[in-house]
Amino acid sequence: METYKALIAALTALYIGPVVAGPPVTVTFKNLGSQTATYTPISNNEAITKANASPTPQASVIANSTDTYTIQSLISPDYNHANLRYQIGNKKCVYLATFVAATGSGASKIPKWNNTATPSGGATCTIKVTKTNPSTYAWSVEITMK
Template structure:
Protein backbone atom coordinates (compact mmCIF):
# COMPACT_ATOMS: atom_id res chain seq x y z
CA UNK A 1 0.00 0.00 0.00
CA UNK A 2 1.40 3.34 -0.97
CA UNK A 3 1.62 6.30 1.35
CA UNK A 4 -0.99 8.12 -0.74
CA UNK A 5 -3.50 5.24 -0.40
CA UNK A 6 -2.88 4.88 3.33
CA UNK A 7 -3.31 8.63 3.78
CA UNK A 8 -6.60 8.65 1.84
CA UNK A 9 -7.97 5.70 3.84
CA UNK A 10 -7.01 7.38 7.11
CA UNK A 11 -8.51 10.70 6.01
CA UNK A 12 -11.76 9.04 4.92
CA UNK A 13 -12.08 7.01 8.12
CA UNK A 14 -11.35 10.08 10.21
CA UNK A 15 -13.97 12.12 8.35
CA UNK A 16 -16.61 9.44 8.84
CA UNK A 17 -15.81 9.16 12.54
CA UNK A 18 -15.80 12.94 13.02
CA UNK A 19 -19.14 13.35 11.26
CA UNK A 20 -20.67 10.66 13.47
CA UNK A 21 -19.29 12.17 16.66
CA UNK A 22 -20.65 15.61 15.82
CA UNK A 23 -24.17 14.20 15.98
CA UNK A 24 -24.59 14.61 19.72
CA UNK A 25 -27.56 13.24 21.58
CA UNK A 26 -30.52 15.41 22.48
CA UNK A 27 -29.71 17.76 25.36
CA UNK A 28 -31.61 17.81 28.63
CA UNK A 29 -31.86 21.05 30.59
CA UNK A 30 -31.92 20.17 34.30
CA UNK A 31 -33.03 22.41 37.14
CA UNK A 32 -32.40 21.08 40.66
CA UNK A 33 -34.38 22.75 43.44
CA UNK A 34 -33.70 22.44 47.16
CA UNK A 35 -37.07 22.99 48.85
CA UNK A 36 -35.67 22.57 52.36
CA UNK A 37 -33.95 25.08 54.63
CA UNK A 38 -30.83 22.89 54.89
CA UNK A 39 -27.88 22.52 52.52
CA UNK A 40 -28.20 19.88 49.81
CA UNK A 41 -25.09 18.00 48.63
CA UNK A 42 -24.49 16.51 45.18
CA UNK A 43 -22.91 13.05 44.96
CA UNK A 44 -21.74 11.86 41.55
CA UNK A 45 -23.35 8.52 40.66
CA UNK A 46 -22.61 8.55 36.95
CA UNK A 47 -19.28 9.40 35.39
CA UNK A 48 -21.11 9.95 32.09
CA UNK A 49 -23.45 12.53 33.61
CA UNK A 50 -20.57 14.28 35.35
CA UNK A 51 -18.45 14.33 32.18
CA UNK A 52 -21.22 15.54 29.86
CA UNK A 53 -22.79 18.19 32.11
CA UNK A 54 -22.26 21.85 31.29
CA UNK A 55 -21.64 23.52 33.61
CA UNK A 56 -20.75 20.83 36.12
CA UNK A 57 -23.45 20.42 38.82
CA UNK A 58 -22.81 22.44 41.96
CA UNK A 59 -21.57 20.31 44.87
CA UNK A 60 -23.68 22.31 47.34
CA UNK A 61 -27.09 23.92 46.94
CA UNK A 62 -28.10 26.17 49.82
CA UNK A 63 -31.51 25.94 51.44
CA UNK A 64 -34.28 27.14 49.08
CA UNK A 65 -31.63 27.40 46.34
CA UNK A 66 -31.33 25.84 42.88
CA UNK A 67 -28.83 24.82 40.22
CA UNK A 68 -29.15 24.55 36.43
CA UNK A 69 -27.10 22.71 33.82
CA UNK A 70 -27.37 20.75 30.57
CA UNK A 71 -26.40 17.16 29.86
CA UNK A 72 -25.90 15.70 26.40
CA UNK A 73 -24.31 12.57 25.00
CA UNK A 74 -21.67 13.65 22.47
CA UNK A 75 -21.13 10.15 21.08
CA UNK A 76 -24.63 8.72 20.61
CA UNK A 77 -27.31 10.74 18.81
CA UNK A 78 -30.11 8.35 19.84
CA UNK A 79 -29.55 8.22 23.62
CA UNK A 80 -29.09 10.74 26.44
CA UNK A 81 -29.26 9.92 30.15
CA UNK A 82 -28.64 11.80 33.37
CA UNK A 83 -28.38 10.26 36.83
CA UNK A 84 -27.78 12.38 39.94
CA UNK A 85 -27.88 11.85 43.69
CA UNK A 86 -28.40 14.50 46.35
CA UNK A 87 -28.41 14.29 50.15
CA UNK A 88 -29.76 16.46 52.94
CA UNK A 89 -28.64 14.99 56.25
CA UNK A 90 -29.78 11.34 56.18
CA UNK A 91 -32.26 11.96 53.35
CA UNK A 92 -31.26 10.92 49.84
CA UNK A 93 -32.81 11.45 46.41
CA UNK A 94 -31.61 9.73 43.27
CA UNK A 95 -32.91 11.33 40.09
CA UNK A 96 -32.84 9.83 36.61
CA UNK A 97 -34.03 11.06 33.26
CA UNK A 98 -33.41 9.67 29.80
CA UNK A 99 -34.20 10.01 26.13
CA UNK A 100 -34.05 7.27 23.53
CA UNK A 101 -35.08 7.31 19.90
CA UNK A 102 -37.10 4.11 19.52
CA UNK A 103 -38.13 2.24 16.40
CA UNK A 104 -41.81 2.87 15.68
CA UNK A 105 -44.27 0.68 13.77
CA UNK A 106 -44.75 1.33 10.08
CA UNK A 107 -42.41 2.03 7.23
CA UNK A 108 -42.03 -1.63 6.31
CA UNK A 109 -43.21 -1.17 2.74
CA UNK A 110 -41.87 2.34 2.19
CA UNK A 111 -38.32 1.30 3.03
CA UNK A 112 -38.03 4.06 5.62
CA UNK A 113 -37.29 3.29 9.25
CA UNK A 114 -39.78 5.10 11.46
CA UNK A 115 -38.55 6.34 14.82
CA UNK A 116 -40.23 8.01 17.78
CA UNK A 117 -38.79 9.86 20.77
CA UNK A 118 -39.28 8.43 24.25
CA UNK A 119 -38.51 10.41 27.40
CA UNK A 120 -38.41 8.85 30.86
CA UNK A 121 -37.99 10.07 34.44
CA UNK A 122 -37.63 8.54 37.88
CA UNK A 123 -37.02 9.67 41.46
CA UNK A 124 -35.94 7.25 44.20
CA UNK A 125 -36.10 8.48 47.79
CA UNK A 126 -34.68 7.16 51.04
CA UNK A 127 -34.47 8.40 54.62
CA UNK A 128 -37.94 10.00 54.48
CA UNK A 129 -36.95 12.35 51.63
CA UNK A 130 -39.53 13.81 49.27
CA UNK A 131 -38.19 13.63 45.70
CA UNK A 132 -39.99 14.62 42.51
CA UNK A 133 -39.11 14.78 38.83
CA UNK A 134 -41.22 16.86 36.47
CA UNK A 135 -40.72 17.04 32.72
CA UNK A 136 -41.50 20.68 31.99
CA UNK A 137 -41.03 20.66 28.21
CA UNK A 138 -40.23 18.42 25.25
CA UNK A 139 -39.19 19.54 21.78
CA UNK A 140 -40.38 17.19 19.05
CA UNK A 141 -38.10 18.66 16.38
CA UNK A 142 -34.70 18.24 18.11
CA UNK A 143 -35.91 15.94 20.94
CA UNK A 144 -34.41 18.12 23.67
CA UNK A 145 -36.28 18.29 26.96
CA UNK A 146 -36.31 20.05 30.31
CA UNK A 147 -36.80 18.55 33.76
CA UNK A 148 -37.03 19.86 37.30
CA UNK A 149 -35.69 17.73 40.16
CA UNK A 150 -36.96 18.78 43.59
CA UNK A 151 -35.92 17.55 47.03
CA UNK A 152 -37.28 18.24 50.48
Protein backbone atom coordinates in the same frame (compact mmCIF):
# COMPACT_ATOMS: atom_id res chain seq x y z
CA MET B 1 6.83 5.56 8.27
CA GLU B 2 4.99 8.84 7.61
CA THR B 3 2.72 7.09 5.09
CA TYR B 4 1.93 4.44 7.69
CA LYS B 5 1.02 7.11 10.30
CA ALA B 6 -1.19 8.92 7.78
CA LEU B 7 -2.96 5.65 6.91
CA ILE B 8 -3.58 4.87 10.59
CA ALA B 9 -4.95 8.38 11.17
CA ALA B 10 -7.27 8.11 8.16
CA LEU B 11 -8.57 4.68 9.18
CA THR B 12 -9.12 5.87 12.74
CA ALA B 13 -11.14 8.84 11.49
CA LEU B 14 -13.27 6.54 9.34
CA TYR B 15 -13.80 4.09 12.18
CA ILE B 16 -14.70 6.71 14.79
CA GLY B 17 -16.79 8.81 12.44
CA PRO B 18 -18.35 12.11 13.34
CA VAL B 19 -19.47 12.79 16.89
CA VAL B 20 -23.25 12.77 16.99
CA ALA B 21 -24.93 14.15 20.09
CA GLY B 22 -28.29 13.21 21.52
CA PRO B 23 -30.95 15.77 22.36
CA PRO B 24 -30.04 17.94 25.35
CA VAL B 25 -31.89 17.81 28.64
CA THR B 26 -31.99 20.97 30.73
CA VAL B 27 -32.11 20.12 34.44
CA THR B 28 -33.29 22.47 37.15
CA PHE B 29 -32.54 21.16 40.63
CA LYS B 30 -34.55 22.78 43.43
CA ASN B 31 -33.45 22.32 47.03
CA LEU B 32 -36.70 22.60 49.00
CA GLY B 33 -35.03 21.52 52.23
CA SER B 34 -33.79 23.60 55.15
CA GLN B 35 -30.14 22.51 54.77
CA THR B 36 -27.59 22.54 51.94
CA ALA B 37 -27.90 19.75 49.37
CA THR B 38 -24.72 18.22 47.99
CA TYR B 39 -24.30 16.81 44.49
CA THR B 40 -22.67 13.41 45.01
CA PRO B 41 -22.06 11.40 41.81
CA ILE B 42 -20.98 7.85 42.67
CA SER B 43 -21.82 5.43 39.83
CA ASN B 44 -20.33 5.32 36.33
CA ASN B 45 -23.57 6.68 34.81
CA GLU B 46 -23.51 9.56 37.29
CA ALA B 47 -19.89 10.32 36.37
CA ILE B 48 -20.80 10.28 32.66
CA THR B 49 -23.68 12.65 33.38
CA LYS B 50 -21.30 15.03 35.17
CA ALA B 51 -18.83 14.87 32.25
CA ASN B 52 -21.63 15.66 29.76
CA ALA B 53 -23.04 18.57 31.81
CA SER B 54 -22.59 22.23 30.95
CA PRO B 55 -22.00 23.93 33.25
CA THR B 56 -21.01 21.24 35.75
CA PRO B 57 -23.66 20.90 38.47
CA GLN B 58 -22.81 22.90 41.59
CA ALA B 59 -21.20 20.81 44.33
CA SER B 60 -23.69 22.25 46.82
CA VAL B 61 -27.01 24.06 46.61
CA ILE B 62 -28.11 26.03 49.66
CA ALA B 63 -31.63 25.67 51.08
CA ASN B 64 -34.39 27.15 48.92
CA SER B 65 -32.05 27.65 45.96
CA THR B 66 -31.75 26.18 42.47
CA ASP B 67 -29.08 25.02 40.05
CA THR B 68 -29.66 24.72 36.29
CA TYR B 69 -27.48 22.95 33.74
CA THR B 70 -27.76 21.07 30.45
CA ILE B 71 -26.66 17.49 29.77
CA GLN B 72 -26.03 16.14 26.28
CA SER B 73 -24.79 12.64 25.52
CA LEU B 74 -22.35 12.00 22.69
CA ILE B 75 -23.40 8.35 22.24
CA SER B 76 -26.17 8.66 19.65
CA PRO B 77 -28.61 11.22 18.23
CA ASP B 78 -31.37 8.92 19.49
CA TYR B 79 -30.30 8.69 23.12
CA ASN B 80 -29.53 10.83 26.17
CA HIS B 81 -29.63 10.36 29.92
CA ALA B 82 -29.13 12.31 33.12
CA ASN B 83 -28.34 10.24 36.21
CA LEU B 84 -28.02 12.49 39.28
CA ARG B 85 -27.57 11.98 43.02
CA TYR B 86 -28.12 14.59 45.74
CA GLN B 87 -27.89 14.34 49.52
CA ILE B 88 -29.10 16.42 52.46
CA GLY B 89 -27.75 14.90 55.69
CA ASN B 90 -28.87 11.24 55.64
CA LYS B 91 -31.54 11.92 53.00
CA LYS B 92 -30.65 10.88 49.46
CA CYS B 93 -32.31 11.23 46.06
CA VAL B 94 -31.25 9.48 42.86
CA TYR B 95 -32.79 10.79 39.64
CA LEU B 96 -32.78 9.28 36.18
CA ALA B 97 -34.10 11.07 33.09
CA THR B 98 -33.76 9.23 29.78
CA PHE B 99 -34.66 9.78 26.15
CA VAL B 100 -34.73 7.10 23.46
CA ALA B 101 -36.01 7.45 19.90
CA ALA B 102 -36.94 4.01 18.58
CA THR B 103 -37.40 3.45 14.87
CA GLY B 104 -41.04 2.85 14.04
CA SER B 105 -42.61 1.76 10.80
CA GLY B 106 -40.76 3.15 7.83
CA ALA B 107 -38.18 5.71 8.86
CA SER B 108 -40.27 7.41 11.54
CA LYS B 109 -38.91 7.73 15.06
CA ILE B 110 -40.94 7.18 18.17
CA PRO B 111 -39.62 9.38 21.01
CA LYS B 112 -39.90 8.21 24.60
CA TRP B 113 -38.93 10.12 27.73
CA ASN B 114 -38.73 8.32 31.10
CA ASN B 115 -38.06 9.84 34.49
CA THR B 116 -37.65 8.29 37.93
CA ALA B 117 -36.81 9.65 41.37
CA THR B 118 -35.65 7.20 44.06
CA PRO B 119 -35.64 8.49 47.66
CA SER B 120 -33.92 7.04 50.72
CA GLY B 121 -33.35 8.12 54.32
CA GLY B 122 -36.73 9.87 54.53
CA ALA B 123 -36.13 12.16 51.55
CA THR B 124 -38.87 13.49 49.33
CA CYS B 125 -37.75 13.47 45.68
CA THR B 126 -39.68 14.48 42.57
CA ILE B 127 -38.88 14.70 38.89
CA LYS B 128 -41.17 16.06 36.20
CA VAL B 129 -40.84 17.00 32.55
CA THR B 130 -41.50 20.71 32.11
CA LYS B 131 -40.98 20.96 28.34
CA THR B 132 -40.34 18.81 25.25
CA ASN B 133 -39.49 19.85 21.70
CA PRO B 134 -41.14 17.49 19.17
CA SER B 135 -38.72 18.56 16.42
CA THR B 136 -35.35 18.27 18.19
CA TYR B 137 -36.47 16.03 21.09
CA ALA B 138 -34.73 18.38 23.54
CA TRP B 139 -36.47 18.40 26.90
CA SER B 140 -36.38 19.98 30.33
CA VAL B 141 -36.92 18.43 33.75
CA GLU B 142 -37.37 19.89 37.20
CA ILE B 143 -36.06 17.84 40.09
CA THR B 144 -36.80 18.68 43.69
CA MET B 145 -35.51 17.43 47.00
CA LYS B 146 -36.66 17.91 50.57
